[in-house]
Every structure is written in structure tokens, then in C-alpha cells.
Amino acid sequence: MNTYDAAFDPKAFLGSAGPGRTVQQFRKHQNIFAQGDKADSVLFLQHGRIKLVVMSEQGKEGVVAILDAGQFFGESGLIGRRRLSTAVALEDCTVTTLANAMLIATLQREPSMCEFFTTHLLRRNCRVEEDLIDQLFNSSEKRLARLLLLLADFNTGDTAKSLPVDISQETLAEMIGTTRSRVSHFMNKFRKLGFINYNGHIEVYPSLRSAVLPDRARLPEADARHSD
Numbered sequence: 001m002n003t004y005d006a007a008f009d010p011k012a013f014l015g016s017a018g019p020g021r022t023v024q025q026f027r028k029h030q031n032i033f034a035q036g037d038k039a040d041s042v043l044f045l046q047h048g049r050i051k052l053v054v055m056s057e058q059g060k061e062g063v064v065a066i067l068d069a070g071q072f073f074g075e076s077g078l079i080g081r082r083r084l085s086t087a088v089a090l091e092d093c094t095v096t097t098l099a100n101a102m103l104i105a106t107l108q109r110e111p112s113m114c115e116f117f118t119t120h121l122l123r124r125n126c127r128v129e130e131d132l133i134d135q136l137f138n139s140s141e142k143r144l145a146r147l148l149l150l151l152a153d154f155n156t157g158d159t160a161k162s163l164p165v166d167i168s169q170e171t172l173a174e175m176i177g178t179t180r181s182r183v184s185h186f187m188n189k190f191r192k193l194g195f196i197n198y199n200g201h202i203e204v205y206p207s208l209r210s211a212v213l214p215d216r217a218r219l220p221e222a223d224a225r226h227s228d
Helices: 010-014 075-079 100-109 111-137 140-152 169-176 180-192 206-212 220-225
Strands: 021-026 031-033 041-047 050-055 061-067 086-089 093-099 196-198 202-204
Touching: 010 111, 041 075, 041 100, 061 169, 075 100, 093 100, 100 111, 111 140, 140 169, 140 180, 140 202, 140 206, 169 180, 180 196
Parallel strands: none
Antiparallel strands: 021 093, 031 086, 041 093, 050 061, 050 086, 196 202
């Protein structure tokens, strides 16, 4: 029969080095791993932000995700696949690397760790589904507004939120699947409407949420004029 430690703390475990796990520091712009590398571990981001970048056979680069502290990445290592993307530090980062065998044994032994990791996987899966729906059905303007709101990560009562890292318009364009010129156009539009402010750094206001609402929800007065 398996035994487990009732006092096991997943966050403390992930925040420290030990058998099968190491803690490393990465500088801004430094690669943490590269697309195609052997995947023999899963990583946990303790501090900082990273981006996941994919490169096509034709040499086209795209940013598929920006991850915050407290998230796992490189999970494909658990099923023996090579790295599907390149992980790059957007700022100085602290990362815990978890050897596959050690992580699997811990998940089997410790229910609290299994719950912690499973919750992460479910949240990541939901986010991927939401991103796909966004890409399939929303305009590039709405996709940009949604991305800025996600990056700002508003808390209750926030009246404005600066993005925690500097993100170029090129990166924003890659993430929503459009051109830099279109992003520039929409950013200028959002600024004129008072949804954002930027002068080398992007500040987002909660009013930007109106840009991702359905048109009928945004313009009830227009509906009223055409309802008769």
C-alpha cells in the first residue's frame, strides 16, 4: 500500500532543490530549452516570465504563450516527446527542473502534488481551447484586446494595470496571428478610445473589456434605433 506525507507542500517542494530536481537562474533573453531538444524533465517557473516560441520548417517564428510564475512548462517530457517549442526568459527567472522519473513517482505518492499538477494541466487545456476559439471566430482587433487583458491580469478593484514585462508589437502580432502594422493600428485606436496608454510601456484599463464584447452588447442604443 502506498504511503504519503499528509504535510507535503507542493509549493515548498517545487521551490527547492533535492533528489531529481534542480533550481536554476536564467537571465533575460536566455534560452531555457530549445525546440527539438530531448525532453527528459518538466519545468516549474518560480519567478519571472517566459515566452514559448515555435519555429516552422520555413523559418517563420511564432510566440504561442507567455507564462507567469507558478506555472509548469515542458510537460511533453512526461510522454517522451522532444521539446515542442523554445522557452525564452522575458526577464530574469528562477526555474525548477524536475526529472521525469522523480516527478512521476511524486505524483503517484503524494495526492496533494497530483492535485496541484492536475489542476495546472486542466487550466492549461482550458486556456488552449479558449485561444483556439478566439483564433477561429474573433477578429484580430478582439484577439489583441483579449490578449492585453490576459497579460494585464486584473484583480478586483484595479483601475489600471501595467504589463509586467515589455512586449513588442511584433510579439503581440505573432501571438494573435496578424501583422505588426495591424497591431499598431489597433493600439492607436485603443489609446484614442482611452482603453490603454503607452509610452514605451503598455498600461491597460478595465474599459478595454468593452472591445471584446459582442457588438450588440456594446451598442444597445444602436439596437434600439433599429428595433422598430
